[in-house]
Amino acid sequence: MAYLLDTNVASELTKSRPHPAVSAWLEAAPGPALYLSVLVVGEIRQGIERVRDRDPVKAAVFESWLTRLEHGFADRIVPVDLKVARQWGLLNAKATLPVVDGLLAATALAYGWTLVTRNTKDFARASVPLLDPFAWPVGS
Template sequence: MTAYLLDTNVVSELIKATPSPTVAAWLMGEPETWLSVLTIGELRRGAHLLRRRDETRAARLDEWITQLAASYGDRILPVDARVTHAWAALPATRTLPVIDALIAATARVHGLTVATRNVSDFADTSVSVVDPF
């Protein structure tokens, strides 16, 4: 069975007022899913930036992120020495944002498929990618 590393754009879809029914159905199919600590970081950064405009929404987002992290528990993968070695070895065919490259390296190390809306971002990484949108 394929296991998936969820990119931030897939996770973010879950908190939208009207999430994509396609993504919701895909996740309801109960695939084995994992998160990168970087995804949690990107979500926290979004909440921090939102706080400047809307404290109430930022507090709700923070609470949701806390619940998400608790529900994933040990299925939140770190950026460790193995991941940094895989990151360094990624093909250098084009410049890839560091967070995307580290997510690709995390997927490679753990034998996961990246689930993302931005399939083209991972095109030259040689990791398996699926678009649940």
């Protein structure tokens, strides 16, 4: 089983106190089976640039985190390739989603992965396997 992380899950890793359920899921998940899309990297980059003028120090912290994330996932950052584009075309003809969400769902479908996101309702029409780590049981 392999997992494609949505931006809201990857971003949780920036927090000094991430959501306990997400932390528990990440500890239980097999690290080598976790993947990122180039689109997630792009969304994180966009967030950094939006913060930069307001708070350059915070932007620098996020920049450093993104660099570590890119190195940590180096060979597990997947492109939008022909296989994904074809799957997106099939998916989008039936269940129109915002472009980035649709391409994330198509990536998971094309590779037989589970999409890990807090926004499961956003992807419900895509018939993609979903997992919400924010709902993961935390040990008592």
